[in-house]
Amino acid sequence: MESRKTASVSTRYLIAYNALSAALWAGVLGRTVLLLPLVGPTHIHESLGDYTKWVQTLAILEIFHIAFGLLRSSLPTTILQVASRLLLVWGVCDRFSAPQQSNAYTSMLIAWSITEVCRYTYYVINLSGGSGGVLNWLRYNTFFILYPLGAGSEAWCIFRALPEVYAKNETYYWVLVAILATYGPGLYNQYTHMIRQRRKNMRGKKRA
Template sequence: MDATTDRKPVPQQRPLKPLRSNSPKTQYLIIYNFASAVLWTAVLGRVLLLVPLVGFGRAYQGVGVFTKWTQTMALLEVVHAATGIVRAPISTTAMQVASRLLLVWGVVNNFPFLAKSAAYSSMLVAWSVTEVIRYSYFTFTLSGFQPGFISWLRYNTFFILYPLGISSECWLIFKAIKPARAVRQEYAWILQLILFIYIPGSYILFTHMMAQRRKVMRGKSVQKAR
């Protein structure tokens, strides 16, 4: 499921007061977010190049393994939230990471023929665009700057990307139920349960993003009033 976690916004296009930029923690987070932005840019680039050239059916061959490990690296975000390295709700962070790991390892990895569906490519586009924006936002913020266009993208594009990602994920899970049943009945039951959980889970994550957006937009309104 697609939602993201946030830190406090910073004034637009202005250097911040020292954000402990020399501290090991801040330097680590800058490197982590920058590396993640680069990796997801690579995922997006591969999908956008492969689909027109070879079609949806062969996109997985060119981007599947790379995406699996790029997404798996996001387990560090659960560690960050759990240990207090970042101020982020561990519940929503874990929910997002777990749902994506289910897709790349528990669904597509086990049934790669499902990746021939356009839903796989649309899911990767939604994920990668979201993550390029999110990780770029955090990289700039931690470095002491926040370009206005990055902030706008961060808190507005999810209106399109979230439904696109969720619908693609649900379709892939639904299509995986039948082959999963052939492997083990319990496997299919788990996928059915997860699909059922997606309804309240999606609502929780979407409302979390809406709350973050309201907080940021309210802050910008106060700044303009000054």
């Protein structure tokens, strides 16, 4: 009985966390789409930079969810994914003007926010006992476009920042160059992983 009660509390917490995250990322998406025709892509960071970096920072909790056993997922992979996003919002786009004024910043937000709205909403429905429906299809199909768009935008933001970084801190410059070199293999691994997950998910649907 006690374990069932604990599980229920954990499930309610995870539903609340995922619902909040979905709403916050929907805010990023909605504000980006609304502001884009008004201010243009080179000024999106001025309006959304602070909001986005704090929304992304909330994802640190997902590391603790896995560490404390609330979720079953790869801890190293989650740490890497969260850290790479934090590097972009805090260590690159927040500190240097070139990526802030790049079209890639806007395309990065669009790719991230659509992905996260689908992902977190899917988790809410799944944890609530639903089947996902359209969201299940979106989760396992939109990555074909959104992953390359997101990774390409991230890499371009880092690339655009490099001249400014070099002028301020040569060591940090070489750190970012090394990180930039991992984007190709990293995208390939992430992309093929999602393709395998999609096949597994689609097989399950066909059997049902």
